Amino acid sequence: MCTGWLMPFVRHWVDLPSSRVSADVRRAHRYMKRSGDVVASVLGLVLLSPAMLLIAVAIRATSRGPALFIQPRLGLGGCTFRMYKFRTMAHGAPDLRHADGTTLTSDHDPRVTRLGRLLRRTSLDELPQLWNVVRGDMSLVGPRPELPDGLSRYIPDHLQRLDVRPGITGWAAVNGRNDLPLLQRRELDVWYVRHLSVWLDIRILFLTLAIVFRGTGVNRDTPPAAQGENGR
Numbered sequence: 001m002c003t004g005w006l007m008p009f010v011r012h013w014v015d016l017p018s019s020r021v022s023a024d025v026r027r028a029h030r031y032m033k034r035s036g037d038v039v040a041s042v043l044g045l046v047l048l049s050p051a052m053l054l055i056a057v058a059i060r061a062t063s064r065g066p067a068l069f070i071q072p073r074l075g076l077g078g079c080t081f082r083m084y085k086f087r088t089m090a091h092g093a094p095d096l097r098h099a100d101g102t103t104l105t106s107d108h109d110p111r112v113t114r115l116g117r118l119l120r121r122t123s124l125d126e127l128p129q130l131w132n133v134v135r136g137d138m139s140l141v142g143p144r145p146e147l148p149d150g151l152s153r154y155i156p157d158h159l160q161r162l163d164v165r166p167g168i169t170g171w172a173a174v175n176g177r178n179d180l181p182l183l184q185r186r187e188l189d190v191w192y193v194r195h196l197s198v199w200l201d202i203r204i205l206f207l208t209l210a211i212v213f214r215g216t217g218v219n220r221d222t223p224p225a226a227q228g229e230n231g232r
Helices: 003-016 023-062 115-121 130-133 148-153 157-161 183-195 198-214
Strands: 066-075 080-086 096-098 137-141 167-169 224-227
Touching: 023 115, 023 130, 023 137, 023 198, 066 148, 080 130, 096 183, 137 198, 157 183, 157 224, 167 198
Parallel strands: 137 167
Antiparallel strands: 066 080, 096 224
């Protein structure tokens, strides 16, 4: 499903603030970003395919259910796409959310398998998203893709998150990750869209490596308020 055709009308109606990035710079950035995404993700899939195969086999061997978790997410222009991750929860586990609508992510979550905790702590569960990057659904760097129902809770500024492809990592991810409330994450995503640059992307990638090494910000131990989809 794609609602992208609505975006120009919505943006005009709410009179969103303009980006600080000129149109020419944005086009150049988009070209360089997409070229780099394809090269890096294809190379990553080739080099990491043995490890990904081992992870998939380990998931199937240690818990019932498929190796991959597939879920619709919001993409460029409001279009939805199928995002891939390695499954980290027990198959058929209930979905729980925090009060702000984000998914429960806790160090003590009984739904997460022992292997799943390791995959989340090391961010190895995100590796299948390299295929999403190759397909053009995602970028290496950008706002983390949200569930489609999150669009109904956007304020006008948040629509700018949809001006770029969602990313495996992003500005919000390196500035608090799941430790941040949802509203603050979206504000950081909008800041990223308004300050696009290749150097900012490179900075985010290096900061991501440091965060993955430390394993910080993966979980958020506040109680869930209601049931919903798993949108981590």
